[in-house]
Amino acid sequence: MAKIKAEYIWIDGNSPTPKLRSKTKILDGPVTKLSQIPEWGFDGSSTLQAEGHDSDRAMSPVAFVPDPIRGGDHILVMTEVLYPDGKAHETNKRVNLEKVAKDHEARESWFGIEQEYTFFRGRSPLGWPEGGYPAPQGPFYCGVGADEVFGRDIVEQHMEACLHAGIGISGINAEVMPGQWEFQLGPLGPLEVADQLWIARWLLYRIAENHGVNATLHPKPVQGDWNGAGAHTNFSTKEMRADGGYSVVEAACKKLGEKHEEHVAVYGAYNDMRLTGLHETCSIHDFRYGVSDRGASIRIPLPTVKQGKGYLEDRRPSANMDPYEVCAILIKTVCS
Numbered sequence: 001m002a003k004i005k006a007e008y009i010w011i012d013g014n015s016p017t018p019k020l021r022s023k024t025k026i027l028d029g030p031v032t033k034l035s036q037i038p039e040w041g042f043d044g045s046s047t048l049q050a051e052g053h054d055s056d057r058a059m060s061p062v063a064f065v066p067d068p069i070r071g072g073d074h075i076l077v078m079t080e081v082l083y084p085d086g087k088a089h090e091t092n093k094r095v096n097l098e099k100v101a102k103d104h105e106a107r108e109s110w111f112g113i114e115q116e117y118t119f120f121r122g123r124s125p126l127g128w129p130e131g132g133y134p135a136p137q138g139p140f141y142c143g144v145g146a147d148e149v150f151g152r153d154i155v156e157q158h159m160e161a162c163l164h165a166g167i168g169i170s171g172i173n174a175e176v177m178p179g180q181w182e183f184q185l186g187p188l189g190p191l192e193v194a195d196q197l198w199i200a201r202w203l204l205y206r207i208a209e210n211h212g213v214n215a216t217l218h219p220k221p222v223q224g225d226w227n228g229a230g231a232h233t234n235f236s237t238k239e240m241r242a243d244g245g246y247s248v249v250e251a252a253c254k255k256l257g258e259k260h261e262e263h264v265a266v267y268g269a270y271n272d273m274r275l276t277g278l279h280e281t282c283s284i285h286d287f288r289y290g291v292s293d294r295g296a297s298i299r300i301p302l303p304t305v306k307q308g309k310g311y312l313e314d315r316r317p318s319a320n321m322d323p324y325e326v327c328a329i330l331i332k333t334v335c336s
Contacts, residue, residue, distance in 0.1 A: 004029030005074040007067060008040055009202050010059050010081055013048030013091045016269035017217075017320045020202050021047055030073040037061040037077055041084075049081060049091055057089060058082040063195040068164035069206060076165065076202070078195045093324035094194070100328045101190045104335040110241075110311070111193040111327055112170070112186030112234035116319045117204065118179055118221040119151045119213050125179035125222060126150040126213060134178050137226065141176045150179050154208050159183065161203050167196045176227040176279075186234065190331060194323035219318035220273035228274030228281070229319035235330050236311035245309030252312060252334045253289040253298050259333045260287040260297070266325040268318030275316065282315070 009022045025040055044050025044057035059079035067074040081089040088095040101109070119126035127150025128134055143149050155172055162169040162183070171184045185200060186193050201217070208215050220228045239248045256263065264271065264284055275284035282288060282297045289298035289312075291305055297316055304310030317326050 001028040002030070002073065003027070004031065004072070005067070005070055006031070006037060006064075006077050007070075007075070008059050008061075008077045008079055009199065010042070010047075010079045011091060011093075011198065011322075013044075015048070018091065018322065020198065020205065022202065029075075031064065031075055034061055034064060037064060037075075039082075040079075044081075044089075049089060056084055058084055058086075062094065062191075063199070065165040065167065065199060068161035068203070076199055078199050093322055093328070094191075097190055097194060097324045097328040100331050104331050107331070107335045108238040109190055109327075109331050109335070110187040110236050111190060111323075111330075112184060112188075112311075113193055113197055113323060114182055114184050114230070114232040114234070115197065115200070115217075116175055116180060116182045116229040116231065117215045117217055118177065118229055119154065119181070119208065119215055120179070120221070121213050125177070127179050137176050140174060140178045140180075142173050148178070149174050151181065151211075151213065154211050154213060155181050155183075157207050158200075158204050161207060162200055165199070165203070167200050167203075168192070169200065175229075177222065180221075180227070180229060187236075190327040194327050197323045217318075217320040219268060219270050219320060225279075227279045230274065230281075230315065231268070231317045231319050231321050231323075231326075233314045233317050233326055233330065234311050235314060235334070237335065240311060241309055243309060246304065249300060249304060249310065249312050253300070255333055256298055256314070256330075257287045257289070259329075263314075263329055263333070264316060266322070266329055267316050268321035270320075271316070271318040274318055280315075284316075 006025045006027050011018045040059045045052040045055040061077050063078040064075045067076050080094045081092045272284050275281045277283035280294045287297045290296040291300045299313040
């Protein structure tokens with residue numbers, strides 16, 4: 001049997017925004033099913049998930065994909081964190097999404113997530129003059145040319161890596177602030193989109209590392225008249241996608257308005273710095289929905305109106321949101 005490298009990825013206990021961790025285990029390969037990948041352990045006292053006197057925590061594999069960086073039969077393994085007795089750790093938000101998704105599986109929820117992020121080299125966004133500012137926002141969104149776009153080589157490598165890994169990436173674009181980009185995942189089911197987003201984030205960090213660049217998901221990476229970074233979440237149920245589904249979309253928008261505070265509470269740390277009512281956002285203190293309105297909390301896309309069915313876009317989640325939490329609360333609010 002050939003030996004393969006399995007990169008175990010998990011979410012730590014950092015607060016208010018969890019970080020990704022990973023380490024490598026050598027396994028007999030090739031691996032063709034999840035049951036072939038064993039549970040593994042780590043030092044939870046070094047990841048804010050345990051005390052030193054009781055530090056062992058378990059990683060239980062939940063998904064795996066081919067490793068596009070190492071190639072061959074090597075794999076990336078997404079895991080969830082458990083106590084040694086098998087109980088879910090408090091930082092494990094996946095277990096709740098699994099339950100919510102199962103309770104409402106008849107509604108066939110689909111998600112598409114637009115992950116914005118910002119490249120930094122040292123203390124400056126990529127492409128920004130040292131200690132200074134670039135030209136005002138305007139030409140950078142979906143721009144082309146070395147004077148407007150920074151980090152494209154990393155973005156292309158990341159897109160290629162996601163495709164190689166079988167991740168459901170559906171597009172990329174340069175964003176409004178220079179050094180800022182976005183990739184889109186989906187449409188996928190709730191567990192698939194959340195697991196894949198975490199793996200795609202890990203790949204982004206890992207590939208940028210090779211270039212001496214780091215990618216941040218902070219919702220307001222630069223103070224002032226610059227766009228923040230979000231993770232707009234597109235959501236639909238089978239009723240929304242069926243003929244006459246527009247009325248179901250509108251009903252969902254109204255339900256989301258009734259639970260606005262509960263949603264914002266789990267939509268990412270420092271989101272108040274981004275949701276100001278400026279830079280294509282609605283204020284964190286307000287809720288409204290509208291057709292084709294990028295200044296609304298929820299945007300109903302034009303194709304949904306034209307076809308009389310489709311999906312809604314929740315523009316409130318920040319770039320650093322946990323997709324396990326966002327998917328769970330969207331299903332719960334809309335489908336309950």
